[in-house]
Amino acid sequence: MTGTFPAFDGKHTEPALIDPEHEVVASDVSPDDVPPAAVVCYQPELFAYARSEYGERELFADHYLFDCVVCEGVVGDRGEIAVVGNFGVGAPVTAMVVETLGAAGVETFLSAGYAGCLQRDVRLSDIVVPDTAIRDEGTSHHYLAPDEFIDPTPSVAADARAAAVASDRAVHEGPTWTIDAAYRETVPEIDHYAERGVLTVEMEAAAVFAVARHRGYEAAALLVVSDYLGTDEWDPNFDATEPHLRELFEIGADALRRHLAE
Secondary structure: OOOOOOOOOOHHHOOOOOOOHHHHHHHOOOHHHOOOEEEEEOOHHHHHHHHHHHEEEEOOOOOOOOEEEEEEOOOOOOOEEEEEEOOOOOHHHHHHHHHHHHHHOOOEEEEEEEEEEOOOOOOOOOEEEEEEEEEEOOHHHHOOOOOOEEOOOHHHHHHHHHHHHHOOOOEEEEEEEEEOOHHHOOHHHHHHHHHOOOOEEEOOHHHHHHHHHHHOOEEEEEEEEEEEEEOOEEEEOHHHHHHHHHHHHHHHHHHHHHHHOO
16 A cells, blocks of 8 residues: 555545544534535634624534534525634644534535635636635545545536626636645646646635535535735735625625525
């Protein structure tokens, strides 16, 4: 098995010892309390906005890993979605969050947050809807056989795009590059992916798509640009883009509204 990744070749076909259902049982969450869809937030500002504007009740109260609220009067037959956040960033922890909410009953996930941008014609206020993710992180390879790409659920991605277009924001569709190591995004990689037309770089999309496919859930992503990466240049704009996060949530809610109405 030397030279393979993961180290135990073929592991994605085997059952795991620990099941995320254990988290649900330990948290005493009733299936009746769980909405059918969730927005997964990475930036605290995005979660705080959703909680302040729509949050009605806690789900997984006092959970050790994340905060989760049910936002009522937003989407779906019951008018509810879950919004989860305050767990940090990166593929491993995001996979744990998706696994736990999925075991509780969430069936559709929308990953929403900042992304670095590799293309200067994408403006800070523009919305990016990934149509595929480069699996340059480790988590997805423990769920699916090795491959360079993983796609979102087509119907959810289409609804995300429709919601973004309806917001009158410029919308871009294309690949995103998911990588675990934020401080190892090298110049040759950046140039390589930029030349291939990759739009963004972030740390979670490939894992969310892979967990969803493995478990039979649905998933897509919505991104807004926070910084630009180019040869020997990094242009951060995090402070300027905070208002765009609030708009991103509204677009995400509309995307799930459209999807759940189908």
